Amino acid sequence: MNKAIEHYLLRLADTALTQSQRIAEWCGHGPFLEEDIALTNVALDLLGHAKLLYEQAAEVSEQDVSADDLAFLRDVDAFKNPILTELPRGDFAFTTLKQYFVDQFNVLLYQALMDSQYQPLSDIATKALKEVRYHLTRSRDWCLRLSLSTDEAKQKMQAALDDLYFYTPELFETDDQLNQLMAESIIPDMSALHNQWQQQVDELLNKCQLKTPTSGWLATGGLRGEHSEHLGYMLADMQFLQRAYPGCEW
Amino acid sequence: MTKTTTPLSESQVKAWLGDVKDPEIPVISIADLGVLYDVTVDNNEVLVTILPTYSGCPAMDTMQEDIVEHLKQQGVDQVRVVVKNTPAWTTDRITKQGRRQLQAYGIAPPLEKSGQPISCPQCGSTNTTCISQFGSTACKALYRCEDCLEPFDYFKCHV
Ligand SMILES: [Zn+2]
Numbered sequence: 001m002n003k004a005i006e007h008y009l010l011r012l013a014d015t016a017l018t019q020s021q022r023i024a025e026w027c028g029h030g031p032f033l034e035e036d037i038a039l040t041n042v043a044l045d046l047l048g049h050a051k052l053l054y055e056q057a058a059e060v061s062e063q064d065v066s067a068d069d070l071a072f073l074r075d076v077d078a079f080k081n082p083i084l085t086e087l088p089r090g091d092f093a094f095t096t097l098k099q100y101f102v103d104q105f106n107v108l109l110y111q112a113l114m115d116s117q118y119q120p121l122s123d124i125a126t127k128a129l130k131e132v133r134y135h136l137t138r139s140r141d142w143c144l145r146l147s148l149s150t151d152e153a154k155q156k157m158q159a160a161l162d163d164l165y166f167y168t169p170e171l172f173e174t175d176d177q178l179n180q181l182m183a184e185s186i187i188p189d190m191s192a193l194h195n196q197w198q199q200q201v202d203e204l205l206n207k208c209q210l211k212t213p214t215s216g217w218l219a220t221g222g223l224r225g226e227h228s229e230h231l232g233y234m235l236a237d238m239q240f241l242q243r244a245y246p247g248c249e250w
Numbered sequence: 251m252t253k254t255t256t257p258l259s260e261s262q263v264k265a266w267l268g269d270v271k272d273p274e275i276p277v278i279s280i281a282d283l284g285v286l287y288d289v290t291v292d293n294n295e296v297l298v299t300i301l302p303t304y305s306g307c308p309a310m311d312t313m314q315e316d317i318v319e320h321l322k323q324q325g326v327d328q329v330r331v332v333v334k335n336t337p338a339w340t341t342d343r344i345t346k347q348g349r350r351q352l353q354a355y356g357i358a359p360p361l362e363k364s365g366q367p368i369s370c371p372q373c374g375s376t377n378t379t380c381i382s383q384f385g386s387t388a389c390k391a392l393y394r395c396e397d398c399l400e401p402f403d404y405f406k407c408h409v
Contacts, residue, residue, distance in 0.1 A: 052305060
């Protein structure tokens with residue numbers, strides 16, 4: 001059981017960490033000062049969630065590892081995040097829509113995880129939910145604002161949707177270990193969660209007057225450690241310090 | 251080396267910790283912010299439990315160091331600080347005094363009931379607009395007063 005829990009904790013932690021790293025890349029590049037600060041604050045919250053999740057994963061791991069080891073010393077094929085969160089940050093529309101998809105997922109997931117039969121996960125969810133709810137308010141607002149403004153902004157939002165849409169089902173992908181955790185009510189039923197998510201997303205995209213694409217390449221593989229070429233570059237950047245100066249601390 | 255003869259009391263330690271301020275909002279103590287959760291003394295060893303505000307709050311490390319440093323100045327060497335996430339911190343934990351201190355410092359305190367207007371800490375006007383959902387730190391949003399035209403930080407409601 002611990003193996004499956006560790007596997008899932010890493011899935012969530014890697015998702016939070018990669019998402020955090022991508023939006024932190026906006027630091028100093030935001031479209032204007034307030035938004036630059038907002039993006040990095042969201043990144044900081046997500047990094048906090050990753051830390052809590054890695055600490056718990058280190059706790060249940062049979063190996064003698066720390067949260068830092070898990071974040072900074074694992075290679076691409078050990079990462080379990082969906083491909084969605086490792087995609088390059090793109091333009092502001094792309095970042096905003098991706099953030100909305102992830103925020104909507106996080107809110108529904110952490111809401112459900114509060115009832116987890118595994119207490120540490122329920123505790124982390126209680127803490128994280130307060131923050132991701134706020135993220136969702138922000139990213140929803142931005143999706144509406146961009147989609148309903150100038151033609152150029154609307155076009156960029158539509159292009160972002162066309163590019164991103166078929167990466168989203170992977171958020172809900174399961175495997176034998178996750179199915180086992182679902183059976184034990186440690187994690188929620190992922191297909192039910194997907195339905196709830198889809199309903200919320202359809203409603204917003206409708207308000208945004210954006211057209212949902214009907215076909216595209218369906219992303220898969222993150223849970224098995226199969227990633228796009230982008231993750232390697234991200235890790236090279238993010239893990240550089242710990243690789244070059246092992247054990248280095250601030 | 252003389253050691254204090256009277257055993258340390260928890261209320262004494264709490265009183266000393268009243269001087270430890272939030273490193274990012276130096277007018278409010280960690281007690282009034284609701285971050286200080288529990289103090290226990292066992293055989294002159296002090297255990298301080300704190301609740302982090304936001305998961306990624308970069309001030310938590312400084313707070314821990316400040317607690318240890320403050321108690322060291324009072325002659326207490328054996329201090330352990332534990333960070334706990336349960337119960338999760340909320341802005342309801344901020345004391346009445348803490349709210350007044352925020353207000354006096356120019357930060358609008360978190361609303362106690364949703365739906366209330368946010369009032370300007372400078373002139374008290376409720377004619378205010380949100381400029382950005384995130385201000386200078388994760389716990390604040392940026393507002394502007396439409397009457398005196400001053401921008402101000404609002405300590406976000408976190409429940
Ligand atoms: Zn005013």
